[in-house]
Amino acid sequence: MSVADPIAFAVFIILWLGYAWTTDNRRFRNRVSLTRAMNAQRAAWIRNAMHRDLRMIDTQIMSGLQNGTAFFASTSILALGGCFALLGATEKVFMVLGDLPLVFQAGRAGFELKVGGLACIFGYAFFKFGWSYRLFNYCTILLGAVPMAGDIHKDPAAADLAADKVIQMNILAASHFNAGLRAIFLSIGYLGWFVSPYLFMVSTAFIIFVLIRRQFYSEARRTVLETND
Numbered sequence: 001m002s003v004a005d006p007i008a009f010a011v012f013i014i015l016w017l018g019y020a021w022t023t024d025n026r027r028f029r030n031r032v033s034l035t036r037a038m039n040a041q042r043a044a045w046i047r048n049a050m051h052r053d054l055r056m057i058d059t060q061i062m063s064g065l066q067n068g069t070a071f072f073a074s075t076s077i078l079a080l081g082g083c084f085a086l087l088g089a090t091e092k093v094f095m096v097l098g099d100l101p102l103v104f105q106a107g108r109a110g111f112e113l114k115v116g117g118l119a120c121i122f123g124y125a126f127f128k129f130g131w132s133y134r135l136f137n138y139c140t141i142l143l144g145a146v147p148m149a150g151d152i153h154k155d156p157a158a159a160d161l162a163a164d165k166v167i168q169m170n171i172l173a174a175s176h177f178n179a180g181l182r183a184i185f186l187s188i189g190y191l192g193w194f195v196s197p198y199l200f201m202v203s204t205a206f207i208i209f210v211l212i213r214r215q216f217y218s219e220a221r222r223t224v225l226e227t228n229d
Contacts, residue, residue, distance in 0.1 A: 005110070008197035008204075009117075015208045016186055023215050024175065034214065034221040035178060041224060042174065043167045050163050051149050062140045066133055069177055072184065073129035076122050079187075083119035087112060114193050121187045128180030135173035142166045185211060 023033045049058045086093065090108060142165050152159040185207055192203035215221070 002197065004197040005193075008193065008200040011201050012186070012190065012204050015204055016182070019208050019211060020179065020182060022212075024178075031216045032225070033216060034218065034224065035174075037221060037224045039171050039174070042170050046143070046146075046163050046167045046170065049143065050146060050152060050159060053149050055143065058143060059140060062136060062143065065173070065177075066136045066140075069129050069133040069136060069173075072177075072180060073126055073133060076126035076129060076180070076184070080119055080122040080126060083115055083122060086115050111194075117193075118187060118190055121183050121190060125180040125183040125187075128176045128183065132173045132176035132180065135169060135176060139166060139169040139173055142169055182211070 023035050045058075045061070049055055052058070090111060093111070142162070146162045146166060147155070147159045186204065189204035189207040190200070193200035
């Protein structure tokens with residue numbers, strides 16, 4: 001590998017961690033992220049569910065969240081299998097890449113190392129999605145433990161505590177889901193490394209730019225907040 005390769009990989013990791021830290025824990029230029037705004041909506045949803053006698057709609061929402069998480073977990077496993085298949089077809093891949101212009105050949109060992117890194121990304125995504133699925137399952141159980149609307153007045157403090165558990169579990173499950181989805185998005189930028197380390201840095205920066213725009217400047221964010229901040 002060239003000197004630019006480890007530099008490009010370091011840029012990839014720094015941008016990944018920086019973006020995760022910005023969207024999950026801080027503001028960006030005094031703007032709340034879409035993720036944090038949706039966490040507030042999750043809390044509002046659970047608080048409203050406390051006052052419903054029939055919570056079938058809430059269990060349906062939970063089921064939808066679980067199904068979406070399961071879909072991405074399955075997709076990550078398929079992508080991981082594709083990486084191992086790619087390792088078994090290294091010679092054919094080299095033949096294809098050799099005919100393409102502007103492709104920096106890194107040798108067999110370098111190529112296998114890059115594929116191994118891609119497999120690690122998909123493996124990380126799978127574990128995040130799998131754990132998120134489990135946490136959404138726990139969230140459903142905790143929702144079932146919330147007192148019914150007619151019983152809340154008997155012990156309001158206990159009811160509020162039960163609702164807080166559901167809210168925190170739901171936010172935690174969403175956090176792991178977002179981490180897995182972030183890995184899937186950034187794996188697209190990672191593919192640029194198979195062409196050249198410079199394209200790797202450019203593609204990663206472009207993916208981060210798109211994600212930041214969606215988190216802090218998108219129509220979806222304005223719809224959720226409904227205020228100018």
